[in-house]
Amino acid sequence: MSQQSSGKFITLEGGEGVGKSTNLQFITGWLEHRGIDYVQTREPGGTPLAEQLRTLLLEKREEAVDPTAELLMVFAARAQHLNTVIKPALAAGKWVVCDRFTDATYAYQGGGRGLDRALIAQLEQTVQGALRPDRVLLLDLDPEIGLQRAASTGAADRFESEQAAFFRKVRAAYRARADVAPERYAVIDAAQPLAGVQAQLARELETIASNQ
Numbered sequence: 247m248s249q250q251s252s253g254k255f256i257t258l259e260g261g262e263g264v265g266k267s268t269n270l271q272f273i274t275g276w277l278e279h280r281g282i283d284y285v286q287t288r289e290p291g292g293t294p295l296a297e298q299l300r301t302l303l304l305e306k307r308e309e310a311v312d313p314t315a316e317l318l319m320v321f322a323a324r325a326q327h328l329n330t331v332i333k334p335a336l337a338a339g340k341w342v343v344c345d346r347f348t349d350a351t352y353a354y355q356g357g358g359r360g361l362d363r364a365l366i367a368q369l370e371q372t373v374q375g376a377l378r379p380d381r382v383l384l385l386d387l388d389p390e391i392g393l394q395r396a397a398s399t400g401a402a403d404r405f406e407s408e409q410a411a412f413f414r415k416v417r418a419a420y421r422a423r424a425d426v427a428p429e430r431y432a433v434i435d436a437a438q439p440l441a442g443v444q445a446q447l448a449r450e451l452e453t454i455a456s457n458q
């Protein structure tokens with residue numbers, strides 16, 4: 247019967263190398279085991295157009311990218327993704343599991359790049375209206391450890407090539423968002439062994455599923 251109830255919008259967040267990919271697999275495995283219908287997607291990306299914008303955002307280039315241009319590209323991709331993938335899935339009663347969403351914008355463009363949070367909030371309102379994730383699963387990790395882990399998984403993209411100070415600001419911005427709205431965030435210590443991370447994720451998923 248619970249499969250008939252409304253879809254949930256879950257996002258997975260954190261800095262580089264915190265274990266998002268590894269734990270996304272765990273989350274989708276958990277949903278499949280429960281027979282919950284879901285859509286797995288990511289930002290920037292999730293539609294052909296938004297994936298093209300992702301490529302433009304992530305590739306390293308000679309030209310310095312203006313932070314406001316970066317911000318607008320992120321939200322352009324989000325508008326497309328939200329309206330063509332996320333909203334229809336939620337309306338159909340599916341869960342949406344999204345690898346990053348607007349918290350990443352507050353963390354990277356707000357914290358990392360230093361853009362005005364009020365500008366981000368304005369765009370958030372314009373693009374999303376009242377839509378926010380039901381629960382943000384925030385994998386929290388010292389960026390030095392995260393970057394070491396990420397280094398083992400391929401060449402660094404434009405964001406991964408930033409300096410350590412950038413990632414410290416990203417982490418602080420994520421944590422600040424969780425601190426002011428603890429009811430919407432699950433902060434998970436991603437430094438612990440994977441089994442501990444996943445035990446905590448499973449508890450979170452149980453709680454979300456039972457709040458239908």
Ligand SMILES: Nc1ncnc2c1ncn2[C@@H]1O[C@H](COP(=O)(O)OP(=O)(O)O)[C@@H](O)[C@H]1O
Pocket residue numbers: 261262263264265266267268269395396398399436437438439440441443
């Ligand atoms: N809790 C953990 N403890 C130790 N290593 C981990 C943990 N979680 C993930 N890893 C490893 O760290 C690396 C990066 O993980 P990954 O899931 O690709 O991170 P992300 O998608 O956030 O960049 C992988 O080699 C993965 O096996």
Ligand SMILES: Cc1cn([C@H]2C[C@H](O)[C@@H](COP(=O)(O)OP(=O)(O)O)O2)c(=O)[nH]c1=O
Pocket residue numbers: 262288289290320345346347348350351352354355403405406
């Ligand atoms: C969604 C989003 C992502 N990003 C950045 C964070 C990441 O560095 C990058 C997306 O990469 P990510 O999803 O971490 O993919 P991978 O683990 O394969 O590198 O985009 C922003 O700067 N702002 C945003 O709003």
